[in-house]
Amino acid sequence: MKGNHWGYGKENGPDVWHKNYPVALGSRQSPIDIPHQVSHDPSLGPIVLDYDHCTSINICNNGHSVVVNFDDTDDRSVIHGGPLENPYRLSQFHFHWGGKGCDGSEHTVAGNSYASELHLVHWNAVKYKLFDHAAAAPDGLAVVGIFLETGDDHRWLHTITDAMYMVKYKGSATDFKGFNPKCLLPSSLHYWTYLGSLTTPPLHESVTWILLKEPIAVSEKQLGKFRLLQFTGEEEDQRLRMENNFRPPQPLKGRRIRSSN
Ligand SMILES: CCCCCCc1ccc(S(N)(=O)=O)cc1
Numbered sequence: 737m738k739g740n741h742w743g744y745g746k747e748n749g750p751d752v753w754h755k756n757y758p759v760a761l762g763s764r765q766s767p768i769d770i771p772h773q774v775s776h777d778p779s780l781g782p783i784v785l786d787y788d789h790c791t792s793i794n795i796c797n798n799g800h801s802v803v804v805n806f807d808d809t810d811d812r813s814v815i816h817g818g819p820l821e822n823p824y825r826l827s828q829f830h831f832h833w834g835g836k837g838c839d840g841s842e843h844t845v846a847g848n849s850y851a852s853e854l855h856l857v858h859w860n861a862v863k864y865k866l867f868d869h870a871a872a873a874p875d876g877l878a879v880v881g882i883f884l885e886t887g888d889d890h891r892w893l894h895t896i897t898d899a900m901y902m903v904k905y906k907g908s909a910t911d912f913k914g915f916n917p918k919c920l921l922p923s924s925l926h927y928w929t930y931l932g933s934l935t936t937p938p939l940h941e942s943v944t945w946i947l948l949k950e951p952i953a954v955s956e957k958q959l960g961k962f963r964l965l966q967f968t969g970e971e972e973d974q975r976l977r978m979e980n981n982f983r984p985p986q987p988l989k990g991r992r993i994r995s996s997n
């Protein structure tokens with residue numbers, strides 16, 4: 737049996753990650769709860785997502801989530817503005833979700849969870865040569881978080897859920913070209929922002945979080961397709977349904993959360 741790798745089960749879940757990743761008990765961990773009252777910062781400009789020339793490459797199951805990877809060898813898809821001092825390159829996006837009828841977002845808003853949370857992961861290629869370097873630096877990453885709530889079918893999400901049959905097992909991947917994540921954005925780009933961390937090991941405290949206030953609607957049927965995925969590989973005896981792959985909110989430890997208008 738391979739080492740006790742981290743996961744979301746009883747034996748290897750968020751409550752024990754600190755054993756192998758002591759930063760789990762650090763001072764800028766994510767996710768967090770966004771309280772009712774957040775200071776509005778008029779100096780915070782709008783976030784700009786320049787994804788018109790983005791190039792998606794593939795969709796894969798990494799044993800923790802379903803991930804769509806992008807070509808980030810140049811500045812073809814970047815975000816800038818808002819709290820960011822540089823443009824940050826889009827590297828990948830992925831989701832976190834719950835079980836049947838259970839919520840699965842990572843961040844919560846005034847104690848309320850959403851059904852799921854989409855993370856658009858970007859890195860500071862101005863200051864760092866490689867994603868892995870940026871992922872370990874305090875100003876290395878910028879992740880845009882979008883809440884998913886259950887409602888009508890999402891007109892563009894089906895292109896992702898339809899591909900999930902091809903990546904059911906951990907370690908599987910398939911081509912996924914021509915997808916522009918702009919189609920997953922809500923109508924308003926109003927956001928909350930704070931300094932935090934990766935929400936999975938290695939839990940590096942390297943993320944400027946930008947959480948969009950407005951959720952997008954997806955249907956229960958579409959969410960159900962996420963749960964066809966498995967944490968386990970095709971060759972493993974255990975068949976573990978991929979669900980509840982979220983870390984609960986962590987202590988704020990005095991951090992300021994700012995709100996765009
Ligand atoms: C040195 C390699 C680090 C790989 C970090 C991969 C990763 C990216 C984003 C997130 S999340 N859920 O905070 O958006 C978690 C993990």
Ligand SMILES: [Zn+2]
Nearest residue numbers: 830832855935
């Ligand atoms: Zn994530």
